[in-house]
Amino acid sequence: MLENARERRVRTGGIELCVAELGDPGRPTVVLVHGYPDSKEVWSEVASRLADHFHVVLYDVRGHGRSSAPRPLRGGFTLEKLTDDFLAVVDAVSPGRPVHLVGHDWGSVQSWEFVTVKRSEGRIASFTSMSGPSLDHFGHWINKRLTRPTPRRIGQLLGQGAKSWYVYLLHTPLLPELAWRGPLGKRWPGILRRLEKVPGGDYPTSSLPSDATHGAWLYRDNVRARLRRPRPDARAHAPVQLITPLGDVFLSEQLYDDLELWTPRLTRRTIQAKHWVPRTRPDQLASWITEFVNSVEAEGESGRGSDREAPHAAASPRAAGPYADRFGGQLVLVTGAGSGIGRATAFAFAEAGARVIAIDRDTESASRTAELARVVGAADAWAETVDVSDEQAMEKLAAKVLAEHGVVDVLVNNAGIGLSGSFLDTTPEDWRKVLDVNLWGVIHGCRLFGRQMADRGQGGHIVNTASAAAFQPSRSLPAYSASKAAVLMLSECLRAELAGRDIGVTAVCPGLVNTNITSTATFVGVDAEEEKRRQKRSARMYGLRNYPPEKVASAILRAVARNEAVVPVTPEARISHALSRFAPGMLRRLARVEPPL
Amino acid sequence: MTTAETRELSSDLRGFQRVQRLAYECAQEVAARLEPGVTEREAARMQREWLRARGVRDWFHLPFAWFGDRTAFVGFRVPLQFFPTDRRLEPGMPFILDMAPVFEGFTADIGYSGALGGHPLQEKLINDLEVHRELILGEVRERRPLREIYRDVDRLMVLQGYANRHRAYPFGVIAHKVDRVRERRWSPRLFGFGAQALKGLASDALHGHREGWSPLWSPYRFSDHPPRPGLWAVEPHLGFRGTGAKFEEILVVTDSRDPEESAFWLDDDLPHVRRWAQGKAEEK
Numbered sequence: 109m110l111e112n113a114r115e116r117r118v119r120t121g122g123i124e125l126c127v128a129e130l131g132d133p134g135r136p137t138v139v140l141v142h143g144y145p146d147s148k149e150v151w152s153e154v155a156s157r158l159a160d161h162f163h164v165v166l167y168d169v170r171g172h173g174r175s176s177a178p179r180p181l182r183g184g185f186t187l188e189k190l191t192d193d194f195l196a197v198v199d200a201v202s203p204g205r206p207v208h209l210v211g212h213d214w215g216s217v218q219s220w221e222f223v224t225v226k227r228s229e230g231r232i233a234s235f236t237s238m239s240g241p242s243l244d245h246f247g248h249w250i251n252k253r254l255t256r257p258t259p260r261r262i263g264q265l266l267g268q269g270a271k272s273w274y275v276y277l278l279h280t281p282l283l284p285e286l287a288w289r290g291p292l293g294k295r296w297p298g299i300l301r302r303l304e305k306v307p308g309g310d311y312p313t314s315s316l317p318s319d320a321t322h323g324a325w326l327y328r329d330n331v332r333a334r335l336r337r338p339r340p341d342a343r344a345h346a347p348v349q350l351i352t353p354l355g356d357v358f359l360s361e362q363l364y365d366d367l368e369l370w371t372p373r374l375t376r377r378t379i380q381a382k383h384w385v386p387r388t389r390p391d392q393l394a395s396w397i398t399e400f401v402n403s404v405e406a407e408g409e410s411g412r413g414s415d416r417e418a419p420h421a422a423a424s425p426r427a428a429g430p431y432a433d434r435f436g437g438q439l440v441l442v443t444g445a446g447s448g449i450g451r452a453t454a455f456a457f458a459e460a461g462a463r464v465i466a467i468d469r470d471t472e473s474a475s476r477t478a479e480l481a482r483v484v485g486a487a488d489a490w491a492e493t494v495d496v497s498d499e500q501a502m503e504k505l506a507a508k509v510l511a512e513h514g515v516v517d518v519l520v521n522n523a524g525i526g527l528s529g530s531f532l533d534t535t536p537e538d539w540r541k542v543l544d545v546n547l548w549g550v551i552h553g554c555r556l557f558g559r560q561m562a563d564r565g566q567g568g569h570i571v572n573t574a575s576a577a578a579f580q581p582s583r584s585l586p587a588y589s590a591s592k593a594a595v596l597m598l599s600e601c602l603r604a605e606l607a608g609r610d611i612g613v614t615a616v617c618p619g620l621v622n623t624n625i626t627s628t629a630t631f632v633g634v635d636a637e638e639e640k641r642r643q644k645r646s647a648r649m650y651g652l653r654n655y656p657p658e659k660v661a662s663a664i665l666r667a668v669a670r671n672e673a674v675v676p677v678t679p680e681a682r683i684s685h686a687l688s689r690f691a692p693g694m695l696r697r698l699a700r701v702e703p704p705l
Numbered sequence: 706m707t708t709a710e711t712r713e714l715s716s717d718l719r720g721f722q723r724v725q726r727l728a729y730e731c732a733q734e735v736a737a738r739l740e741p742g743v744t745e746r747e748a749a750r751m752q753r754e755w756l757r758a759r760g761v762r763d764w765f766h767l768p769f770a771w772f773g774d775r776t777a778f779v780g781f782r783v784p785l786q787f788f789p790t791d792r793r794l795e796p797g798m799p800f801i802l803d804m805a806p807v808f809e810g811f812t813a814d815i816g817y818s819g820a821l822g823g824h825p826l827q828e829k830l831i832n833d834l835e836v837h838r839e840l841i842l843g844e845v846r847e848r849r850p851l852r853e854i855y856r857d858v859d860r861l862m863v864l865q866g867y868a869n870r871h872r873a874y875p876f877g878v879i880a881h882k883v884d885r886v887r888e889r890r891w892s893p894r895l896f897g898f899g900a901q902a903l904k905g906l907a908s909d910a911l912h913g914h915r916e917g918w919s920p921l922w923s924p925y926r927f928s929d930h931p932p933r934p935g936l937w938a939v940e941p942h943l944g945f946r947g948t949g950a951k952f953e954e955i956l957v958v959t960d961s962r963d964p965e966e967s968a969f970w971l972d973d974d975l976p977h978v979r980r981w982a983q984g985k986a987e988e989k
Contacts, residue, residue: 451866455946473864480866483826484946624863658946 120196126174127167131159137202138162143213145320147173153390165201171322185325187221206233208401216240224342234404238351241363247338264362278327285321293317306387347373349400355382376433429459436461441516444523446473448623449657456661458486469495496523496549506556515564521553522573526629531586533633546591567610569668572599576619576681579688581699612671618660619681620653642705720811731755732802732817745770745789756806763892765805765812765902776801777949778873799827812883814938816953830943830950835981837941845968851928870944880939882920934960952977
């Protein structure tokens, strides 16, 4: 399962640990610690991705996988003994250099112990934690809420208390052992597939029943003792990256609210996923771990130079915009990014530290967007000149993006054009023009990039820019409204279809926003001069309304973070959205009014 | 007639140039003295005291200082928000100093953008102001209506990806006329603006109203006229996601037929102009 792994056995405290190594031992060492009920194979996908850049080390925790179990089991799994194991492994695989630690679930719980005890100081360069809090921090978290209860704090206590149901069960004698060796052990792979959406294959391994029965002692030996008397000095001595899966059914996000108290150098990341992220989101984890390890290594290099204060002062200027924890390092593609809402959206993602691909049919404005995106904090930014209505060009773009940058995490199908005028004056040519860009552009985007997301199977998000005109009929915008209504319904259907694959779909309905769509819109049924005049008039009207595209961009980021379905943005868009449901007759009457152009 | 007026102007120009240089010197010295923790009020006082010590007694307007996202006028709704606040300067924060001293009867109005430590975004904004300076001069020489020039500047800003922040100034002006001010012993001020200067502006506005021009260069109909001879303090102000940058300096407009003589910047030896020239030299 771990291809090309070099195995060795490390003896410590009367047991033997099975240690696997991948990658060039000359590179920085990354140690991956697995959780419960798992073995080191839970990391196989992440490890193979990291092996290109690092010396990757995995080991089976005592009693798990192919490591031997202590005798007797009781008292053999204390955090002190687990720390001994870790130090023995580190001494064997990276004697001269501190390692970068990564832990998931119980692997993270014990890694918190490693990174907060004195004796491992100087042996750990950084720690990436996912889905496993420090038991000491957890103990303080509970105490704080018990001693100073407020309704919110009590709610948090009860919430986490309910999520920890399995911990109580694991404390019962014999019951877990019987279940794991019996029916639960047999059904577990199926349960993971159904509830956690963990892809099938050769995980979990055949050692699962014994891993799970031995691992129960992790809980029994540590949880009660530590929660009752948490250490008062559990401060991390290395930089920590915390990755919080928002859909974790075992741990609530609030557990980490006070983490800054314990970790002076904390980087937060959040991810829309369930508990088993090493299986469901290996690409994202590998990229965040790589980025974090590299930044810590770079810091260390500069720190070894003349300036001793450097490691603190020279922390790389991370993107600080809202949702930086969510979109940092993600690949975001925005169409129509040369102006208006598309450009503002590209900048908002850039401020969150994403890698941005700006698409526009105007080369100069697309590259301008990419250029500014880099200045405001994008991890990287590129521009591409593509007409979204051109099927072949879009196919070429999708292939190129995949080859050069990988699978897009967030796709924003924003490119659109305006067309105003009565239906009877609209020629088939006009119709084609509007539908080609507004509808077919979105279809191509969803088709090509949605396919890539689905094939990767690690989630993603698609945002389609519809319009308030999608639910607000109007006598002056038949073609435009029809195209946008189609986009709205397409998004809703796609959302239903892709939900099973963890891909969210959002339709954004901005309303009157001050962009150049008015001055580039076509007005049918009038001569060129009158068209110019109307463009000017409508641009003036939109200018007076002056709703900035930046606000639409923030609404888009929020919608992606919360996976919202339909997002009307401006107040008038929200009002007409509500009216379309509760008083559609009123909207119909409004639709008859000729706009003052 | 034409020559007489031109000659009279050029004899005055040295005076305007002197005070403009003095003001930029003040901006640079105060900027160099800014450090973390200094408030906007303190920065404004530093400018005021520096200029007072060198003989400035009257003002077109009192010095302003904007720090951080106030350089882009984020959330400005009422003119009172332009006045300096207690916001403190932090490392890496952009700032703008804006002052309009009257010295020996000559008025200057300048704006100086900078940041405490490097600020790549603001540096980019300042560099991108260069084309605006060229655009404005070029179109004034073509005698295009001020309102149209304003729109062209606007369009260029949108192309660059920036927001027009001079729109936040009173009447949304990109420039206003400045003139000589009679020196009085007592120079009262109204909302930070010198009474003498306001009087001059008001009388210009009155004359202009009769003759179809305005001393304020705005996006509105009252600016729909060709450039009026005189001195204009031009202040294009770019904003981008909470960071702003501007320059402000005097553009001389004459009624000469020679395009070169019909409009020119009063002084090309200014910090931002030198900076652009330096940037170009480094590129080569």
